Amino acid sequence: MKPVRSLARVMLSGIFVVSGVRNLQNPGRLVPAAQPITDRVAPLIQNLHPRIPTDTATLVRANSATQLVGGLMLATGRFARPAALVLAGTLVPTTLAGHPFWTNDDPMARNNNQVHFLKNLGLLGGLLLAAADTEGKPGLRWRAGHRIGHSRRSVQRVVRTARREAKIAARSAATARRLPG
Structure with a gap:
């Protein structure tokens, strides 16, 4: 303080x-x-x-x-x-x-x-x-909103990564089907 x-x-x-x-x-x-x-x-x-x-x-x-x-x-x-x-x-x-x-x-x-x-x-x-007075520290409302925003961004990153990996897996599967084997 x-x-x-x-x-x-x-x-x-x-x-x-x-x-x-x-x-x-x-x-x-x-x-x-x-x-x-x-x-x-x-x-x-x-x-x-x-x-x-x-x-x-x-x-x-x-x-x-x-x-x-x-x-x-x-x-x-x-x-x-x-x-x-x-x-x-x-x-x-x-x-x-x-x-x-x-x-x-x-x-x-x-x-x-x-x-x-x-x-x-x-x-x-x-x-x-x-x-x-929060003594210069963020208040509970800000921290809660910040946590929600952080969680939302984390979920969006996971969804983008999952889509990217699904596309890569689909391309790999399509390529594997075309190869004589």
């Missing part, structure tokens, strides 16, 4: 590692802000699996743990692309719950939440770039 790429991933992941640890230690401070979002998500989770706990504090802890682990994976470069996608997924409810600037009546609070909302939007963009 190139130094710039490594440094960028560490810088991008820092906020997720720090906030993940902080929010795991004290999820209670986030419960009031997260409640409106978790109330909407809880029925969906219950439909998936009825035994999964859907109380707000547990969902905040799960989101925090996911951000901590995903941040560490992104920082170390281990499964960085999937980690970036997972972090992007955790950032959406975090941003909606934590910075709903459209609900603030106070101009200062509205401005502060709008700045943090836009900051998280920028982080989301960075995570999407990290998720799409």
Whole structure:
């Protein structure tokens, strides 16, 4: 991994590692802000699996743990692309719950939440770039297409060779029939 790429991933992941640890230690401070979002998500989770706990504090802890682990994976470069996608997924409810600037009546609070909302939007963009980054190597789609093209060319070569050999065999057979024997 190139130094710039490594440094960028560490810088991008820092906020997720720090906030993940902080929010795991004290999820209670986030419960009031997260409640409106978790109330909407809880029925969906219950439909998936009825035994999964859907109380707000547990969902905040799960989101925090996911951000901590995903941040560490992104920082170390281990499964960085999937980690970036997972972090992007955790950032959406975090941003909606934590910075709903459209609900603030106070101009200062509205401005502060709008700045943090836009900051998280920028982080989301960075995570999407990290998720799409193939480190200069061809992506899966290109490699699959290249393999298919390579296989197709190999089959065409085999068919041409078989035709050529069949013509040669036919000529040899015709020549053998004409010879007195």
